[in-house]
Amino acid sequence: MGVALEKLPGIVERFPGGSVAITRLDQAINLARSNSLWPLMFGTKCCAIEMLMATGASHHDLSRFGAEVARASVRQADLMVIAGAIVKKMAPRMRLLYEQMAEPRYVIATGSCAISGGPFMYNSYTVVRGADEVIPVDVYVPGCPPRPEAFFWGLLTLQRMIREGETIREPGIRRKPVMAALPEDVTIHEIRKEIRGTLIDENVIDVEKSANEKPWAQKVREWIRKASSR
């Protein structure tokens, strides 16, 4: 094992059979979670048309990212997309919806209204200046409204955060996806190279060599010689 694998014992694990897998069960669970987000059917304003309806429809097709199962009940959903302005009358209801969602739950705030109040930031007496004053938000997608492609970018960011962040061993901790988690003198190319080398060493079989070494191969060869000399 090379430098990279010794410095990253948590990520690279050996199988009893001899090969290596660069995963943990936590990460497998996170991978499954990130690719099966169930968004909540919750939109307050214009962004809902773009974020929840246009993305789910035929042209953009949210199901490519595994998040097309929009649920009307909060108890079945784990992703809340705040699409539109949150006013003071709606804020307690949104907080209630968030608390009713099953753990782990994720929140994407789309559009300027949900991020900061947007065009209603000044002189409005009802709009909450940003949904993160009420509930914690994981990903912000700016725009008024953002394009569906921008929302997909936000969704992919959230998926990356889920994959690399909170695990079932350490619940409640969400880390940002940063490459600085690797040791300084190790690059991702080194890791890939080493893993490829290890996998080749352990798993590639020389068919000719192994065939000659097998005990029954000697017998077959003798049998062929006898048959041909006859």
Place this chain on the structure above:
Amino acid sequence: MAGTRGLRSSRRALRQPSRPAPRVSRRRLAGVSVAQRLSGRVHAGAAEVSVQVRTLDELLHAPLIADSELTTQEYLVNMGPQHPIAHGSLRVVLRLDGETVKHVIPVPGYVHRGVEKMCEHLTYRQIVPYTDRLDYLSAIMNNWAVARMVEAAAGIPTNYRIETIRTIMAELQRLQSHALWWGVTGMDLGAYTAFLYGFREREIIGEIFEETIGARLTMNYIQPGGLMYDIKPDFAAKVKKLLPYLKDCIEQYETLLSGNVIFQERLRNIGMIDGARALALGCTGPILRASGVPYDLRAAEPYGMYGKVQFNVVVGAVGDCWDRYYVRLEEMRESIRIIEQLIDNIPEGPIATLRYNDDIILPEGLHYGHVETARGVFGVLAASDGTSKTPYRLHFRSPNFNNLWVVTAIAAGWRIADFIAIQSSLDLVIPDIDR
């Protein structure tokens, strides 16, 4: 479609549960001019029909008359603010007897942003983008209302090029809005495929908007005294290519959803409202026309290029959910007709008669401008003190606010599933109600 219209008679022959009798208003309207009909209806509406305004307390404690022999219990059920049928965040309190709706109490205000108050701090140009955020499916037409109000009050001239492009854009957006509504209504009533087809056309029309305006939904295009951007050189060619495709799409809509027996059963003879009651409630747009009143601002008080093109005002017969559905489909065909007549002859000229940094100061008094959006009459009433660049007070007459109260008038007596069909056929946009 001739075959499916014929299904109405067979449906009427079916045995129905006890429901309000349909009020046929079209027969009574025959033989008078549009103006006579309108004035007559308004007058008759004031004399015959009284829209009862009842307080919440009265509604909650009104005596309950059971409509079946089974022992039922009274329930108050909240629909919304987070509910798929709310199309946003509208809360509706239903007073139920079993599954029968007895009273409907809408509770708006979950998206109230105080736009009218904010507009007192904004110049007339700055008001325009905020109208996009009211009825976001008719953004361009809302802009036009502000532009009409300012142009009429300040005497700002426009030219034929501006008006033609405005009309074409408004009709394209009406097509887009109705296509979206068609898909969403299908989804509300359980036909998810309709949603996919409706959004397909929305995206195709949206591409034209995106090229010209740069936005997909909140399009801030029509300004007082002109347009924000000029159209692209290939705009007319693209629109002309689009129109035959849209005609095919509407035929597809008919074969896909209109002829479906389940869909028809859920819409026909459900939620009738007659013309007089609809007028008394102040509702406009396809809902009013579906109940037999041929009031369309584009025909009654032509603005833009509507006075110079041929189109029909589509009118329904009974005022049920099916009429509201079919009026919108026919309106899409009329919109295509209007665009066809205009798209070949877009005149040359400047796209703005006013420079963008010119101050606009309206004379002292009340000024009003209105247009027919995809949902009805959208009006802007501004009070100006004659000296400042901002309005002293501003009010939006939004079509959805009046259309919302139709549910209180007609939803009583129907089942919950019928209530879904009624609310879906009203095509409500909640931020327009709350403002």
